[in-house]
Amino acid sequence: MTERPAHPDATPDGGPREPDGAAPVGLAELERRAAARGDRPAYGHDALIACDRLVRVFATDGVEVQALQGLDLLVAEGELMALVGASGSGKSTLMNILAGLDVPTAGAARVDGRDLLTMGARDRLAYRRDTVGFVWQQTARNLLPYLTALQNVALPMRLAGRRRRAERPRAAEELLTMLALDHCRDRRPHEMSGGEQQRAAIAVALANAPKVLLADEPTGELDSATAEQVFAAFRTANAELGTTVVIVTHDQTVADEVRRTVAIRDGRTSSEVLRRTERDAATGAESLVSREYAMLDRAGRLQLPADHLTSLGMAHRVLLELESDHIGVWPDRTADDAARSRTDGEENTPGGASGA
Ligand SMILES: Nc1ncnc2c1ncn2[C@@H]1O[C@H](COP(=O)(O)OP(=O)(O)OP(=O)(O)O)[C@@H](O)[C@H]1O
Numbered sequence: 001m002t003e004r005p006a007h008p009d010a011t012p013d014g015g016p017r018e019p020d021g022a023a024p025v026g027l028a029e030l031e032r033r034a035a036a037r038g039d040r041p042a043y044g045h046d047a048l049i050a051c052d053r054l055v056r057v058f059a060t061d062g063v064e065v066q067a068l069q070g071l072d073l074l075v076a077e078g079e080l081m082a083l084v085g086a087s088g089s090g091k092s093t094l095m096n097i098l099a100g101l102d103v104p105t106a107g108a109a110r111v112d113g114r115d116l117l118t119m120g121a122r123d124r125l126a127y128r129r130d131t132v133g134f135v136w137q138q139t140a141r142n143l144l145p146y147l148t149a150l151q152n153v154a155l156p157m158r159l160a161g162r163r164r165r166a167e168r169p170r171a172a173e174e175l176l177t178m179l180a181l182d183h184c185r186d187r188r189p190h191e192m193s194g195g196e197q198q199r200a201a202i203a204v205a206l207a208n209a210p211k212v213l214l215a216d217e218p219t220g221e222l223d224s225a226t227a228e229q230v231f232a233a234f235r236t237a238n239a240e241l242g243t244t245v246v247i248v249t250h251d252q253t254v255a256d257e258v259r260r261t262v263a264i265r266d267g268r269t270s271s272e273v274l275r276r277t278e279r280d281a282a283t284g285a286e287s288l289v290s291r292e293y294a295m296l297d298r299a300g301r302l303q304l305p306a307d308h309l310t311s312l313g314m315a316h317r318v319l320l321e322l323e324s325d326h327i328g329v330w331p332d333r334t335a336d337d338a339a340r341s342r343t344d345g346e347e348n349t350p351g352g353a354s355g356a
């Protein structure tokens, strides 16, 4: 059996010592620290949307699909952000959970203080009506075909029953005006273009002033110029009403126009691109600077970008080295080293050890 070296912070009796090597820490002090840790605010306590190790497993015909595999995501109130990821990575699964249409298998999901796992049927209905608005990819799914744009927007107001009847058309008209749709007021969906239909869908989703607007590929069926107009409508909702907006998109121009783009890979958030405007001190010229970050989950796990891994031939095991201001990640060379030492051993003395 190998003897473990003493931890540098250990006292002679094995108890922990203060980092500066002073007196050992008493039990009472340890208990106090543990209690203080317990008082720490919960993960994402100040976020509007907080997903913590979210899991969704689908079982069809005895085959299990893990659509979400411990996904962490925090979205602050007032954000306008995009979610991207390959087909099947779990984006729609996440959106359906956030919309209150589906229930996760495990983990935690909170939106505006509501627990999406434990919420009862009545609260779920109120949540879908008041807290979130939803825009789908299929234009036909967002609007009722036999109602005009104005009637479509007024309908959720009527169902919620919060505004007085006489006020509804006015409130609906204001939303249409805000999204530059006055000319569509009395048109039915088939009399509007695809882009106009999607903007009307945004107006419908905003009818009850939700805190969160969710959109799953809202520009997926549109050409890029029209997609741009629809995206502008989301930006207007965010800027004018303060609505928090989460958009799933394959459209790179949409992803490039938001401050934060979160990528989902295999049911987990894998990386984030943050963009900010920087002003050149000398010229005063403004430019958009974007940086890609990998996500570190609460257990300290990190997902390295697939192209980084393949270009360095990293798989299965990597070597980590802590430096003063960063952590180095190196490919595992033990197989190469072992092969080299075997060759050396054959050529030189038997049993030669590999060098560091
Ligand atoms: N109701 C369901 N029953 C069984 N499997 C499902 C169900 N919904 C989604 N899945 C599976 O879960 C995984 C994630 O699907 P999801 O629809 O969330 O992907 P996505 O990222 O939205 O993809 P896309 O970009 O193609 O829309 C996929 O493997 C999918 O087949």
Ligand SMILES: [Mg+2]
Pocket (backbone or CB within 6 Å): 091, 092, 093, 216
């Ligand atoms: Mg999808």
